[in-house]
Amino acid sequence: MKSAPKIGTVQEMSFLVETKHAIEFAGDGGMPAVLSTPNLIQFLERTARHALLAFQEDTERSVGTEIELRHLAATPVGKSVTCLARIIHVEGRNITFHLEARDEQELIARGSHRRHIVRIDRFAKHVGKKSGA
Numbered sequence: 382m383k384s385a386p387k388i389g390t391v392q393e394m395s396f397l398v399e400t401k402h403a404i405e406f407a408g409d410g411g412m413p414a415v416l417s418t419p420n421l422i423q424f425l426e427r428t429a430r431h432a433l434l435a436f437q438e439d440t441e442r443s444v445g446t447e448i449e450l451r452h453l454a455a456t457p458v459g460k461s462v463t464c465l466a467r468i469i470h471v472e473g474r475n476i477t478f479h480l481e482a483r484d485e486q487e488l489i490a491r492g493s494h495r496r497h498i499v500r501i502d503r504f505a506k507h508v509g510k511k512s513g514a
Contacts, residue, residue, distance in 0.1 A: 382436055382498060386471050392432035395463040396424055398484075403458050415455040416462065421482060421490055422448060429466035429478045429494050436498075443476070443496040444504070450492035456484040466494070474498040 407414035470477035482490040
């Protein structure tokens with residue numbers, strides 16, 4: 382790492398909910414097309430990952446190791462969502478985040494997330510062993 386991630390570091394990212402982000406059963410029995418939880422998690426993880434970029438060497442990346450999330454409210458296709466990731470704990474290469482997501486009207490999700498900073502070469506070697514490469 383270039384430097385230890387700083388507690389309080391915040392990253393925000395916004396996106397527009399598209400049909401590809403909606404629950405797969407939208408339209409089934411009148412269900413409206415709303416943002417799915419797995420897609421919301423993907424955007425929140427990406428936000429946390431971006432918060433760590435300034436602290437990493439070019440030979441490092443961060444990987445998610447844990448997420449705990451409450452998806453509190455539905456967001457329809459066509460609305461904007463802003464994701465926030467704030468570093469709340471650092472222990473070596475393990476970083477814990479507080480997560481929030483808001484749409485144009487309300488808080489839609491809250492939780493916590495852990496990421497681990499890995500060295501690309503070591504990580505690739507380990508994965509290669511598992512895949513038989």
